[in-house]
Structures are given as structure tokens and as C-alpha cells.
Amino acid sequence: MSATAATNQPVTPAPSRKRHLTERARAERRLGWSLVAPAGIVMIAVSIYPIVYAFVLSLQRADLRFPAANKFIGLDNYKTVLTSPLWWQDVWHTVVLTVIPVSLELVIGMALALIMHRVIFGRGPVRAIALIPYGIVTVVAAYSWRYAWEADSGWIPHLLGLKSDPLTSTFRSYLAIIVSEVWKTTPFMALLLLGGLALVPDELHEAAKVDGATAWQRFWRITIPLMKPAILVALLFRTLDAFRIFDTVYIFNQGAHGTETVSILAYNQLLNRLNLGLGSAVSVLIFLMVALIAFLFIKGFGAAAAPGGGER
Amino acid sequence: MRKLVALSAAALAALVTGCGGSSGGAATLNWYIFPEPSGSFAAAAKQCSAASGGRYNIVLNQLPSDSDSQRTQLVRRLAAKDSGIDIIGMDVNWTSEFAEAGWIKPWTGANKAAVTRGVLAGPIATATWKNTLYGAPLNSNTQLLWYRKDLVPTPPATWAQMIQEATALAKQGKPHLIEVQGRQYEGLTVWFNSLVESAGGRILSGPSTVAIGPAAALAAAVMHNVANSPGADPGLSNAQEDQGRLGFEKGDAAFEVNYPFVYPSALADTPKLAKVMGWANYPAVVAGRPARVTIGGENLAVSSFSQHPAAAFAAITCLVNAQHQTVDAVKGGLPPTLSALFDSPALAKAYPFHALIKQALQNPAIRPQTPAYSDISLAIQKGLSPPNAIDPSTIVKTLRSQIKAALSSGALL
Numbered sequence: 062m063s064a065t066a067a068t069n070q071p072v073t074p075a076p077s078r079k080r081h082l083t084e085r086a087r088a089e090r091r092l093g094w095s096l097v098a099p100a101g102i103v104m105i106a107v108s109i110y111p112i113v114y115a116f117v118l119s120l121q122r123a124d125l126r127f128p129a130a131n132k133f134i135g136l137d138n139y140k141t142v143l144t145s146p147l148w149w150q151d152v153w154h155t156v157v158l159t160v161i162p163v164s165l166e167l168v169i170g171m172a173l174a175l176i177m178h179r180v181i182f183g184r185g186p187v188r189a190i191a192l193i194p195y196g197i198v199t200v201v202a203a204y205s206w207r208y209a210w211e212a213d214s215g216w217i218p219h220l221l222g223l224k225s226d227p228l229t230s231t232f233r234s235y236l237a238i239i240v241s242e243v244w245k246t247t248p249f250m251a252l253l254l255l256g257g258l259a260l261v262p263d264e265l266h267e268a269a270k271v272d273g274a275t276a277w278q279r280f281w282r283i284t285i286p287l288m289k290p291a292i293l294v295a296l297l298f299r300t301l302d303a304f305r306i307f308d309t310v311y312i313f314n315q316g317a318h319g320t321e322t323v324s325i326l327a328y329n330q331l332l333n334r335l336n337l338g339l340g341s342a343v344s345v346l347i348f349l350m351v352a353l354i355a356f357l358f359i360k361g362f363g364a365a366a367a368p369g370g371g372e373r
Numbered sequence: 374m375r376k377l378v379a380l381s382a383a384a385l386a387a388l389v390t391g392c393g394g395s396s397g398g399a400a401t402l403n404w405y406i407f408p409e410p411s412g413s414f415a416a417a418a419k420q421c422s423a424a425s426g427g428r429y430n431i432v433l434n435q436l437p438s439d440s441d442s443q444r445t446q447l448v449r450r451l452a453a454k455d456s457g458i459d460i461i462g463m464d465v466n467w468t469s470e471f472a473e474a475g476w477i478k479p480w481t482g483a484n485k486a487a488v489t490r491g492v493l494a495g496p497i498a499t500a501t502w503k504n505t506l507y508g509a510p511l512n513s514n515t516q517l518l519w520y521r522k523d524l525v526p527t528p529p530a531t532w533a534q535m536i537q538e539a540t541a542l543a544k545q546g547k548p549h550l551i552e553v554q555g556r557q558y559e560g561l562t563v564w565f566n567s568l569v570e571s572a573g574g575r576i577l578s579g580p581s582t583v584a585i586g587p588a589a590a591l592a593a594a595v596m597h598n599v600a601n602s603p604g605a606d607p608g609l610s611n612a613q614e615d616q617g618r619l620g621f622e623k624g625d626a627a628f629e630v631n632y633p634f635v636y637p638s639a640l641a642d643t644p645k646l647a648k649v650m651g652w653a654n655y656p657a658v659v660a661g662r663p664a665r666v667t668i669g670g671e672n673l674a675v676s677s678f679s680q681h682p683a684a685a686f687a688a689i690t691c692l693v694n695a696q697h698q699t700v701d702a703v704k705g706g707l708p709p710t711l712s713a714l715f716d717s718p719a720l721a722k723a724y725p726f727h728a729l730i731k732q733a734l735q736n737p738a739i740r741p742q743t744p745a746y747s748d749i750s751l752a753i754q755k756g757l758s759p760p761n762a763i764d765p766s767t768i769v770k771t772l773r774s775q776i777k778a779a780l781s782s783g784a785l786l
Contacts, residue, residue: 127474145784148785
């Protein structure tokens with residue numbers, strides 16, 4: 062505004078006034094930059110630099126053990142990964158280990174959230190207790206579940222009267238992994254949904270009750286539509302998280318019995334084989350898939366939520 | 374628990390003397406090796422530092438407990454040219470990878486002579502890459518067949534016999550399981566390598582030549598047969614060394630293929646069972662052809678990025694000497710690499726089976742020597758896991774192409 066005014070001024074006084082203003086603006090800008098700089102530098106150092114570096118590595122034949130053979134090979138690593146049946150198998154395993162646990166968590170988490178919402182007595186302690194599994198370090202939780210499933214010493218095979226080790230078959234390995242994932246992260250889901258429940262005004266429920274709506278109708282017609290943003294956020298967080306599943310599978314059986322996920326594949330290439338080129342290509346592909354999931358969620362659900370809610 | 378306290382105390386003492394000494398002009402040598410529970414490494418580090426007359430102080434640093442994580446940590450730091458590592462405790466199968474990458478220094482002249490004099494041929498071969506010695510053998514290891522003398526009067530000589538006897542015991546309702554390492558991890562490669570070499574074959578015939586053939590088919594058939602016999606432990610495809618030890622100690626097993634640490638463990642945990650615990654040579658694959666068993670153990674190497682290489686060579690020469698190897702063996706249960714020690718009275722008492730171990734170590738099976746070893750091992754583990762699903766008619770072809778892909782380092786594994 063003032064800049065336009067300044068240009069409209071006659072020639073002579075303009076420079077002094079302009080310089081005065083820009084100097085101040087410049088100083089403010091400089092202050093702004095210097096205030097932002099530490100955060101910016103940290104962001105570049107810990108996030109942008111590694112991402113760019115991983116991408117650069119993914120275009121090279123880069124193996125820590127054969128430093129002499131390193132060279133630029135363009136998109137060859139991507140070609141190797143995308144034409145490998147192993148990659149697609151692992152993508153499929155990962156999708157199964159994402160969709161099933163997240164769906165179960167949504168249903169159980171919603172039930173848990175409704176219960177926590179209704180609790181009148183000791184709300185704080187109830188919520189704290191429900192959150193305990195989420196507070197346990199994933200590796201520790203995975204170990205305790207692995208021991209629980211073990212044939213010799215575990216309580217689950219003992220309880221079910223199983224003679225064989227549940228972690229030695231594909232189906233039961235998946236079952237075990239899904240159970241432990243659901244157990245661990247349902248509280249997180251429940252907490253996010255609880256936040257959404259608080260947004261639903263009681264008056265609406267009361268009005269609906271007066272109109273003769275059943276509890277079931279009120280849940281589907283009032284609670285769910287109003288909670289859509291919270292559900293979207295909860296689902297998005299958990300899907301992104303679940304897609305990168307590593308610890309539980311690694312501890313249970315290192316990806317044997319057809320449970321290998323894309324993260325374990327990346328780990329094997331990067332940290333076991335030290336093949337930084339291939340491993341980075343896998344990592345970049347995982348990054349792209351995660352970005353795609355986020356995009357689809359926000360585009361798909363976000364757009365569907367707003368007009369749908371409005372029309373009804 | 375007491376052991377742990379003693380170890381921490383010893384490690385702390387080493388650390389304190391290490392720090393004190395460095396200010397006095399002695400070189401501080403950081404020794405990285407697997408966590409040794411008996412404290413014999415810590416004691417050796419302390420004694421060698423004292424004996425150096427102020428030339429160096431060895432600080433013992435512990436790596437993670439499993440071999441894959443140990444390697445991962447070392448490799449990451451060495452690739453970054455970390456000068457904070459002087460002496461490296463290497464698994465026998467890392468030599469070619471570390472040497473080829475230029476991370477460890479070769480042993481020559483008097484140093485080489487000092488650490489190879491009187492050492493068994495097997496351990497020296499594991500520390501050698503392209504005719505150059507890269508490590509000083511510290512200890513060795515090999516698997517034996519452990520069996521229940523009360524159930525099996527004479528130990529089976531072959532895998533086929535063992536499966537037969539397990540089947541017969543199962544019919545009589547007696548303990549009959551065969552404990553082996555079937556999980557998808559390094560132990561599965563060890564099992565396969567022992568079987569292939571026992572059948573007269575090899576996995577690689579050169580650093581990059583795949584030699585998998587009829588012997589590998591026999592080996593894979595043995596694994597398949599064990600895993601599908603009544604002797605198969607229900608947890609076989611998830612079993613590591615320790616699950617085998619526990620399975621045997623629980624009394625469900627008649628046979629166990631494992632390292633000698635299971636014997637002192639049985640003596641401590643189940644003395645009654647230890648009385649009927651027999652030992653024998655590793656079972657053969659082909660009748661009449663003695664088995665060749667995969668050699669394990671640890672070699673000590675000097676890091677290329679060490680700032681005190683001369684002191685590190687001298688320190689290793691002390692750490693691997695007969696006195697310290699004896700303590701490692703008797704206290705820590707780590708079989709020595711010096712031939713003469715096997716006949717010493719101290720060892721004979723702690724290792725009633727010392728003659729069998731020495732015999733196995735004289736003509737061992739060495740895991741494929743190639744810088745891409747971990748790739749190959751990964752390919753083998755994935756191809757053979759779970760053992761009960763091995764298809765003996767196609768496995769050789771699968772493994773061959775998988776190992777070739779691993780060697781090229783241009784395929785996803």
C-alpha cells in the first residue's frame with residue numbers, strides 16, 4: 062500500500078521516503094529471517110537434505126563395500142525394484158498389514174471412545190489406563206507378544222491348547238502381527254476419536270431424541286457426520302503409520318513366512334547389504350506411496366465430507 | 374547376575390585405567406567385540422594393558438549381542454572412517470567383506486608369525502582373504518551332535534539315521550525331537566553350508582562363482598526331510614540356537630545339533646539330564662563320508678582408521694595368546710584356536726568333548742568367502758525358509774539364480 066503511494070509521489074522526495082520505508086521493512090525482514098533461520102536450518106539438515114540425498118543415491122550404483130564401483134546409473138535401480146516380484150509381494154503384504162489392522166482399530170477405537178466419552182466417574186484414570194499399550198515402546202511390546210505366542214513358553218498356545226508354534230505358519234503369523242498391532246495402537250485411535258466426539262453438541266442428540274430417533278440412528282446421522290474430520294485425521298495418521306510397519310514383523314520372524322513388508326525390504330538392502338542405491342530406491346518408493354496415501358485421503362475423503370455433510 | 378556385576382566392574386576398571394593412562398601418554402585402544410558374559414575379555418584387556426608397560430591401554434567396548442546387529446554397527450562406522458575403533462572383533466565370515474572394502478589392515482612379517490604360530494588351519498583360513506592374513510584368530514567354534522544316551526544307545530552317524538530313530542522314538546511315545554536352527558537368519562545358512570560341504574559340494578568355488586549342484590540338492594533334501602519328519606520341533610522354522618538348547622533341556626528332544634555352550638548350560642540348569650547327555654560327531658549326509666562342519670568364532674583385526682595401528686597389532690598379539698585363550702575357553706566356553714591348548718589339562722576338564730571339536734576344526738567347512746557374503750547368506754536364508762516348504766526338485770535352480778543375483782549386487786533381495 063505504502064509502496065504504491067511512494068511510486069505515485071513526485072520524483073524528488075520519493076527516494077528518501079522510499080529508502081526510509083524499505084530500510085525498516087528490510088530490517089524487519091532481516092529479523093524475520095534470522096528468527097526463522099534456526100528452525101529452517103534444522104529442517105534442511107534433518108529432513109530436506111536426507112530426502113534429497115536419498116534421491117541422489119537412488120540414481121547411483123552405490124554399495125558401501127565396493128566404493129570403487131560407484132557410478133551414476135539413472136533410473137536403473139527403480140527398474141530393478143519395480144520389475145522384481147519381491148517388491149510387489151512385499152507391497153501386498155504391507156497393504157494387508159495396513160488395511161486389516163486400521164479397519165479393526167477404527168471399529169474398536171470408536172467403541173472405546175464412546176465408552177470413554179460416557180464415563181462419568183474417574184475420567185482421567187480411565188483414559189490413562191486405556192492409553193497404556195500405546196505408551197509401551199513398540200519393540201518391547203513386540204517382544205512380549207512374540208514370547209506370548211511362542212509354543213514352548215507362551216500363554217496363548219497354552220490357553221488355546223495349540224501344539225505347534227503359531228509363528229511358523231503364514232496365516233497365524235499374520236494373525237499374531239495384526240493382534241499385536243491392534244492391541245498397541247487402538248488407544249491412539251480411540252483418543253483421536255474421543256477428541257472428535259467432544260465436538261458433537263449434546264443439544265443435537267436431545268433434539269433428535271425428542272423427534273424419536275433411535276440411538277443407532279443418532280449415531281449414524283449425527284455423531285458420524287459431525288466427526289468426519291476427526292475420523293479422517295485418525296485414519297490418515299494410522300494408515301501412514303501402519304504402512305511403514307517394521308518393528309513387530311522384524312521381531313516376530315524377521316519377515317519369514319511371507320510377512321516381509323516394504324520397510325523390512327528397505328532395511329535388508331540398506332543395512333544388511335549396504336546397497337545404498339537399491340535401498341534408497343526402495344525408500345523413495347515407500348515415500349511416494351505414503352505421499353500418495355495422504356493425497357488420496359485428503360482429496361477423496363476431504364471433498365466427500367464437506368458437500369455430503371452439507372446436503373444432508 | 375554375579376557374572377554381570379563382575380563384568381561391569383571389570384569393564385569399568387578397564388575404562389577407568391584407559392582414561393587415566395591416556396593422559397600419561399599411553400595410546401588408548403578401543404576394542405569392539407560381542408558382549409562376553411564371563412568377563413574373560415575384560416580381564417585380558419586389563420592384563421595386556423598392564424603388561425604393555427604404559428605403551429597402550431585397551432578399552433573394552435561391547436557390541437550388540439546378535440551377530441547381525443554387531444556387523445551393522447561396525448560396518449556403518451567403518452564406512453564413515455570412524456577413528457574411534459582400533460581393534461575389531463570380527464565374526465569369521467566378515468573377513469572378505471571388511472578386507473575388500475579396505476576397512477582392516479593386513480597382518481605381515483613378525484606380527485603375522487606371532488598370531489599364526491601353532492594355530493589350527495581352519496581358523497587361519499577364515500581370517501585370510503586373497504592370500505593375505507587380515508585377522509588374528511581369537512577363538513573358534515563348531516557344532517556337535519548332542520543326544521540322549523538313555524534313549525539312543527549309539528548316536529546316529531547320518532541325518533537319515535537320525536530321522537529314522539526319531540520316528541521310531543515318536544512311535545514309542547518317547548522324547549524324539551531333533552533340535553536344529555531353522556529360523557530365517559544366519560544359523561540357517563550355517564546349517565545349509567555344513568550339509569552342502571558334508572555332501573562333498575560347495576556353495577561358491579571362487580569369490581564370484583556359484584558352485585551349487587547335486588550336493589546342494591542332497592543338503593536341501595536333508596533339511597526338508599528333517600522338517601517334515603515326526604522329529605521336527607513344532608517351532609523348527611522359528612528356532613535359533615537358544616530355542617534348541619531350551620527344547621533339549623525341557624526333555625522333549627532326543628537330538629540336538631548345536632554349539633558346545635549347551636553342555637555347561639545343561640550342567641547348570643538340568644544336572645540330571647546332563648548326566649545322560651551324549652556327544653558325537655556332526656551327522657554325515659552321505660554314509661561313510663565324515664561331515665564337514667561350518668566353523669564359527671571370532672578374529673581380531675586392526676581398523677584401517679585406527680590412529681595407533683602399531684600398538685593395536687601388539688595388543689592383539691597379547692589378547693590372543695595361549696594364556697588368554699585358555700581363560701576364554703575355560704571361563705567363557707569359547708573353544709581356542711591354538712592347537713596345543715586342546716590337549717591341556719585345564720581344557721580337557723572343561724571340555725570332555727575336546728577331541729571331537731579339534732577334529733572338526735582341522736577340516737572345517739568355511740562359509741563362502743566373498744565380499745558379498747551377507748547378500749549370499751540373505752539369498753540362502755530366504756530360499757530355504759521355512760525348511761518344511763523346501764521343494765527338493767526345484768531348490769537348486771532357485772538358489773542358483775538367487776545367489777547369482779546376490780553376487781551381482783544389482784538385484785533386490
